[in-house]
Amino acid sequence: MSLFDDHFASKNAASARAWAMDDDKNGSKKEKRHEPAAPKMGVCDKCHREALVRSYRTRQTDLGNGAASFGTVIKYFCEECAPKSRRERDADVPQLSNKQVKNLMRSAKKGLL
Ligand SMILES: [Zn+2]
Known part of the structure; x- marks a missing residue:
């Protein structure tokens, strides 16, 4: 190095x-x-495979029509894609x-x- x-x-x-x-x-x-919920069968929002997924709450900021809106979105990620x-x-x-x-x-x- x-x-x-x-x-x-x-x-x-x-x-x-x-x-x-x-x-x-x-x-x-x-x-x-x-805390993330217990895993269940579902489709991962990132890799779109069917797998054991957990739900994650992610904060999202949208800028539309000149106004900002803040929201919480539930996403499902498999173990590999989980944050x-x-x-x-x-x-x-x-x-x-x-x-x-x-x-x-x-x-x-x-x-x-
Ligand atoms: Zn995944």
Whole structure:
């Protein structure tokens, strides 16, 4: 991995974490109350296959006739297409420890990389 790749990856991770924090501030109360219902047979709204699906409430904003309307839409997703929970998403983000970041910065300053 080049210096650029490392830098890019850590920058991405940092902004992903910032996003997650914004999410918490804006809507964690609502999302905590909402657990996906038990799976049942149905057609997935994303891949259109018949499968065990769960219902998910998604917020939708429509702009029509110059007026914005906000609504909640129920979508059915199979296990594969289901939106990941925040905890799972966070697990996907590569995390650099503080020590790794410091080492990276020090190396970069010294021009070692
Ligand atoms: Zn699907």
